[in-house]
Amino acid sequence: MGNEELIVKLQELFPAASIIQGNDWPEISFESGADFLSTIDVLKSDQTLAFDYLFCETCVDWKTHFTMVYHLDSTRFRHNIVLKYKLDRETPEIDSLSFVYRTSEQHEREIFDLFGIIFKGHPNLKRILLTEDWVGYPLRKDYDDPINMIKL
Amino acid sequence: MDVIITEPSTPFPGSVHEVPGGGIVLSTLDDVINWARSNSLWPLVFGTSCCAIEMMSAASAKYDFSRFGFEVARATPRQADVIIIAGTIVNKMAPVLKRLFDQMPDPKYVIAMGACATSGGPFFYNTYSVVKGADHVIPVDVYVAGCPPRPEALLHALITLQEKIKSGLTRDQIRAQFQEDGK
Numbered sequence: 001m002g003n004e005e006l007i008v009k010l011q012e013l014f015p016a017a018s019i020i021q022g023n024d025w026p027e028i029s030f031e032s033g034a035d036f037l038s039t040i041d042v043l044k045s046d047q048t049l050a051f052d053y054l055f056c057e058t059c060v061d062w063k064t065h066f067t068m069v070y071h072l073d074s075t076r077f078r079h080n081i082v083l084k085y086k087l088d089r090e091t092p093e094i095d096s097l098s099f100v101y102r103t104s105e106q107h108e109r110e111i112f113d114l115f116g117i118i119f120k121g122h123p124n125l126k127r128i129l130l131t132e133d134w135v136g137y138p139l140r141k142d143y144d145d146p147i148n149m150i151k152l
Numbered sequence: 153m154d155v156i157i158t159e160p161s162t163p164f165p166g167s168v169h170e171v172p173g174g175g176i177v178l179s180t181l182d183d184v185i186n187w188a189r190s191n192s193l194w195p196l197v198f199g200t201s202c203c204a205i206e207m208m209s210a211a212s213a214k215y216d217f218s219r220f221g222f223e224v225a226r227a228t229p230r231q232a233d234v235i236i237i238a239g240t241i242v243n244k245m246a247p248v249l250k251r252l253f254d255q256m257p258d259p260k261y262v263i264a265m266g267a268c269a270t271s272g273g274p275f276f277y278n279t280y281s282v283v284k285g286a287d288h289v290i291p292v293d294v295y296v297a298g299c300p301p302r303p304e305a306l307l308h309a310l311i312t313l314q315e316k317i318k319s320g321l322t323r324d325q326i327r328a329q330f331q332e333d334g335k
Contacts, residue, residue, distance in 0.1 A: 138280045145280045148243070152277035 001048065001079045009049065010081070013042060022082055025071075029084040032065075036085060037095045043072060043083075044100060050074045051081065054101035057108065059115045061141045066092050066117065087117065096122035114139040165318070182321075189233075190317040193261065193310075194224040196232035196252065200239030203266040203300040207238045210303035220310055229255040234313065236306075237292075240268040240275060241283040253290040259322040263309050264292045267299040274299065291323070 001009065007026045010019050019028045030039065043051045056071035066087040073080045087094060096119035098105040108119045109128040116137035119125055127134060136143055165187050166179025199207060210217050217223065226232045229252045241249055253260065264286050267273025272284035286292060293316060296309040321329070 143280070148280050150277050150284070 001077055003079075006049075006079055006081060013046070014039065025080040025082050027082040027084060030086065032086045032088055034085070037100075039083075040097060040100055043081075048077075050076045052076065054097065054104055054107075057097075057104050057111065059111045059117055059139075061115065061139065063089075063141050065089050066115065068094055068111075068117070070097075092116060093118045093120060095120050096125075098122050113137075116140065183318075186318050186320075189259070190314040191221045192224075193222055193233045193313070193317075194226050194231060195222055196229055196235045196256070197225050197227045198235055198238065198249075198252065200237075200241060200245060201268065203238035203269070206300045206303055207236055207265065207306060210306045215303040215307060217307060217310060220307070220314065222310055229253070230257065232256050233259070234261040234263060235290075236263045236265050237269040237286045238265045238300075240273075241286050241289065242281045243283060244281075246283050246289045249286065250289050258324055261294075261313055261317070262286075262290055262292045263294045263296065263306075263313060265296045265306060265309070266301055267297070270295045270297065 003021060003026055007019055007021065010017070010026060010028055014028065014030075016034070017028050017030050019026060021027070030036070043049055051072040051074050053073040053075050054070060055073050056069075058069050060067045060069060066089060068085040068087060070083040070085075071080065072083060085094060092115070094117060096104070096108055098108060098119070099121065105123070106128070108117075108122055109125065111117050112119060112122075112125055113127045113129050114137055126132070130138070136145070138145070164177075164179075165183035166177050168175040169178050199205075209215060211223070211225065222234075229235070233256070235253060235256065237249070253262070264270050268275060268282070269286045269292075272279070272282050275282035276284055283289060294309045294313050296305050298305050301309075320326075
């Protein structure tokens with residue numbers, strides 16, 4: 001499916017979401033509170049979309065809120081979308097995708113490690129890169145480490 | 153046009169005493185050992201980021217640091233003479249680097265290649281994970297500027313290290329001298 005067809009199809013399925021054409025792929029954005037797991041379920045199980053592969057998962061700190069960014073790919077149809085999900089800064093919680101896409105298990109551990117996002121339902125949510133006793137989440141914009149960091 | 157034939161910067165140390173039928177080379181043992189040592193330095197295979205690519209380039213056919221006696225790269229610190237710190241040293245890598253250096257036999261030498269190994273480089277400010285210069289962890293003999301340095305710069309650093317070795321005592325000999333002097 002081409003990008004224009006994808007956008008039409010996604011608007012049919014998710015009338016509440018905002019969908020724009022990004023640099024390469026359609027971008028579909030959800031506000032916090034939207035039912036995330038059922039969205040993913042539709043994207044994966046729909047016979048014409050068939051997004052069966054999560055090839056990138058990351059997070060952005062916008063200071064006022066977090067945005068989770070998922071890059072989905074269909075190995076059957078070779079089309080991609082970018083899925084964005086807004087999170088509150090005070091309660092950064094989202095459902096884990098580790099039972100939908102196994103690859104997200106490691107991605108989510110890394111995002112938890114560096115951004116402090118809590119993934120509900122993750123089987124092994126603990127630090128992966130930093131030491132177990134590390135305090136804070138270094139990729140947050142308000143992270144401060146007076147010993148190791150020289151501020152500019 | 154005059155052709156200037158330059159002497160090798162440091163020829164074989166010593167002088168030739170002419171005698172009928174030939175000559176006798178006069179030198180000191182330390183100088184001969186340093187001369188031999190400086191011309192066969194085995195580097196440790198150690199690269200933590202993109203400087204390692206330039207180091208590999210310096211080892212390959214176009215630049216070929218085997219011309220200066222650096223070609224025997226060892227994968228174990230126990231057989232290496234010099235460690236070229238080719239890349240960023242992060243806090244998690246620092247104890248590994250220290251252990252590798254400790255396992256190298258004396259005399260051992262260190263080249264800090266590139267901005268990261270010299271000072272932290274692009275990771276000096278606003279970084280929680282990078283050591284601001286490898287000399288916080290182990291003593292460095294030669295620093296190379298660049299991000300990454302070109303292979304010529306690394307070759308220059310290798311030749312500079314050879315000059316340093318030929319010019320005097322090793323780190324341990326200097327330390328022993330200090331201890332004799334009671335400092």
